Amino acid sequence: MRLQLATWPEVEAYLKQSRGIVIPIGSTEQHGPTGFVGTDALCPELVAWGLGEREGVMVAPTLSIGMAQHHLGFPGSISLRPTTLIAVVLDTVNSLARHGFERFFFLNGHGGNIATLAAAFSELYAESSLGTAGHNRPPIRCRLENWWDGEGVKAISAEVFAESEGSHATASEVSLTYYGYPEDGARVKSPEPLSPRLAPCGPIYDAEDYRRRFPDGRIGSDPTLASAETGARLYEASVADMTERYQAFLAED
Numbered sequence: 521m522r523l524q525l526a527t528w529p530e531v532e533a534y535l536k537q538s539r540g541i542v543i544p545i546g547s548t549e550q551h552g553p554t555g556f557v558g559t560d561a562l563c564p565e566l567v568a569w570g571l572g573e574r575e576g577v578m579v580a581p582t583l584s585i586g587m588a589q590h591h592l593g594f595p596g597s598i599s600l601r602p603t604t605l606i607a608v609v610l611d612t613v614n615s616l617a618r619h620g621f622e623r624f625f626f627l628n629g630h631g632g633n634i635a636t637l638a639a640a641f642s643e644l645y646a647e648s649s650l651g652t653a654g655h656n657r658p659p660i661r662c663r664l665e666n667w668w669d670g671e672g673v674k675a676i677s678a679e680v681f682a683e684s685e686g687s688h689a690t691a692s693e694v695s696l697t698y699y700g701y702p703e704d705g706a707r708v709k710s711p712e713p714l715s716p717r718l719a720p721c722g723p724i725y726d727a728e729d730y731r732r733r734f735p736d737g738r739i740g741s742d743p744t745l746a747s748a749e750t751g752a753r754l755y756e757a758s759v760a761d762m763t764e765r766y767q768a769f770l771a772e773d
């Protein structure tokens with residue numbers, strides 16, 4: 521069930537049977553020459569919508585812009601500063617908590633968000649511990665899970681892509697978006713190998729340094745191996761992986 525397509529009485533009725541919500545969170549940033557700028561938001565959104573539909577779980581609007589300062593050397597990338605993203609997460613959670621939501625499952629698509637989300641969760645718990653949360657806020661818990669981190673997805677990635685998976689503009693994430701958006705995927709898919717075939721690896725600093733180290737935007741990957749067919753398998757695996765983790769999160773003491 522998507523929050524944006526629900527009426528308020530439907531949300532009220534949902535809250536009588538569940539206090540959990542899935543919040544897809546991603547980023548808007550370059551994904552190499554053959555991947556969409558929206559990849560990191562589109563992937564968790566697809567998985568969240570699948571989970572929501574199959575399990576009857578409420579899915580919040582996707583937080584599509586994340587902490588991506590290091591990608592700003594490439595056209596199209598948009599970044600929130602860490603402090604801005606923390607403020608967005610706090611206001612989103614506190615708004616939903618006011619209605620009675622208590623368990624917030626952030627389904628993440630971008631490694632660069634992880635540290636900032638951990639800080640945002642600590643800020644939220646600090647509001648409870650210091651007594652500065654709104655008087656009407658229920659006890660809340662937040663969880664972050666990356667769509668690619670389950671056993672099912674990891675097994676497919678290892679089997680199909682092995683060392684060509686890489687760590688940015690990965691063959692898996694590009695496959696998942698080609699599955700979700702096949703016509704656009706056919707438009708951007710490269711018929712030629714990229715050069716070098718496997719992108720370089722290295723540390724991440726600021727935008728200028730990133731562009732110098734990783735001139736076409738990829739890190740360690742060969743996304744020309746991506747396909748909608750593998751994307752379909754990854755989608756099924758991630759929906760299953762994330763459903764299991766969401767249910768376990770809700771069932772926690």
Ligand code: NI
Nearest residue numbers: 559560689693
């Ligand atoms: Ni990505």
